[in-house]
Amino acid sequence: MGFIDWFLNGDLLTELRGHEIYALSKKINPWLRTQSFTNGVLYRNIDLALDPNLDRVCFTISGHTPELWAKIHRGPPQLFHRAIASLERCLDEGKTTEVHCVITQDNAPHLKEWFHYFSQYPDLIPVISPLVGSYDNEPSRTALGPLTLDEQEQMVIDIAGEKGRMWTRELIPDMKPCVLWDNMSVDVEGYVLQCCNWSPPQDVNYGLIPELIEEGRTLKEVWTERLANRMRNRLCQSCNMKAQDWRSLLESMKIEVKR
Numbered sequence: 001m002g003f004i005d006w007f008l009n010g011d012l013l014t015e016l017r018g019h020e021i022y023a024l025s026k027k028i029n030p031w032l033r034t035q036s037f038t039n040g041v042l043y044r045n046i047d048l049a050l051d052p053n054l055d056r057v058c059f060t061i062s063g064h065t066p067e068l069w070a071k072i073h074r075g076p077p078q079l080f081h082r083a084i085a086s087l088e089r090c091l092d093e094g095k096t097t098e099v100h101c102v103i104t105q106d107n108a109p110h111l112k113e114w115f116h117y118f119s120q121y122p123d124l125i126p127v128i129s130p131l132v133g134s135y136d137n138e139p140s141r142t143a144l145g146p147l148t149l150d151e152q153e154q155m156v157i158d159i160a161g162e163k164g165r166m167w168t169r170e171l172i173p174d175m176k177p178c179v180l181w182d183n184m185s186v187d188v189e190g191y192v193l194q195c196c197n198w199s200p201p202q203d204v205n206y207g208l209i210p211e212l213i214e215e216g217r218t219l220k221e222v223w224t225e226r227l228a229n230r231m232r233n234r235l236c237q238s239c240n241m242k243a244q245d246w247r248s249l250l251e252s253m254k255i256e257v258k259r
Contacts, residue, residue, distance in 0.1 A: 012036035012057070013045040013086075022053035028209065029219060037100075040086035041079045049090055056096040058127075059087050062107055064117035071106050072143075091123055098125040103152045105145035115159055128156050177231065177246040177253075192222050194229065194236070204233050228255045 012018055018036075025034045035056035038049060049057045061084075063069035066077035073079075090097045101107065101114050111128055118126040130152035131144055178195075185193040186209065194204035206222050230250050231237065243249060 011042070012038045012054075013040070013042035013048055015048070016045075018048040018054070019051050022051050024209070026053050028213070032219070038086070039073060040083035041075065043082050043086050043089075046086050046089050049086065050093050050095060054095075056098065057090050058098045058100055059083065059090075060100045060102060061087070061118075062101045062104065062114075064110065064114040068107060068110060072104055087124070088121075091121060096125075097123070098127055100127045100129055102129050102131050103147070103155065104131060104143040105147050106143075108147060108152075108155060111155055112159060128159065130156065176243065177249045178236075178242040192219070192226070194226060194233070204229075204236075224255060227253070230255075 015021070022034050025032060033055040034053060035058055036049075036054060037058045037060055040059050040061065048054075061069065061080075062072045063080070066080040069075075069080040069083070070077040087097065087099060099118050101111065103111070107114065115126055115128065118124055130149055131140055131147075185195055187193060187205075190209040191205040192207060192209065192212070194206070206226055212219075212222060229236075230253075231242075231246070236242075
């Protein structure tokens with residue numbers, strides 16, 4: 001477990017309790033790293049992204065021009081420049097920064113241009129991610145149109161030889177049944193989530209952090225409980241972001257939960 005990934009009202013720049021939340025992360029376990037996502041348009045709140053207890057900022061900017069950005073993010077084109085200003089401010093302040101492009105049917109023809117645009121920033125980590133979601137995630141299905149996961153992955157593989165960290169199903173580490181297996185997520189209310197790959201993610205959770213602290217439990221114990229779940233819930237069963245041999249990988253894993 002490397003990062004606590006906070007879901008802050010959908011965007012870290014909208015959650016004014018951010019400083020308090022990140023401090024709580026370090027109080028829980030000082031060695032845990034924290035990260036959160038933003039589209040970057042609320043530049044006036046950029047100090048939330050610069051909090052010293054927030055170790056990594058991830059921007060979701062799925063278009064490299066104002067026009068494409070507006071089509072995908074459904075906002076006025078001029079907000080693209082605000083998002084770029086927020087990203088550049090984080091880089092200037094030395095914050096570990098990623099920029100994510102989530103594949104849709106609108107930006108799929110422009111992925112190489114997107115990658116080259118953001119490669120101009122030497123300290124920025126560009127990530128192109130296939131768009132996946134649970135079976136009930138209507139916005140994901142609408143954004144993808146006819147694109148399949150295999151087609152998305154091939155688009156990423158076409159660029160994967162260039163500089164940048166690319167996320168595809170082929171890159172799932174050994175002994176990981178699914179791509180989110182090592183990603184414990186915590187939402188803004190403090191619920192420890194199974195993962196963020198369905199809507200709403202709170203459908204499967206492992207308790208509130210304040211209550212866990214009160215009970216004297218550690219995140220390691222909660223994490224072990226999550227692993228022991230072995231994807232038994234219906235949402236995991238329907239997810240398409242699993243390694244092809246996920247069943248045999250799960251069978252080979254020995255996980256003991258002490259309660």
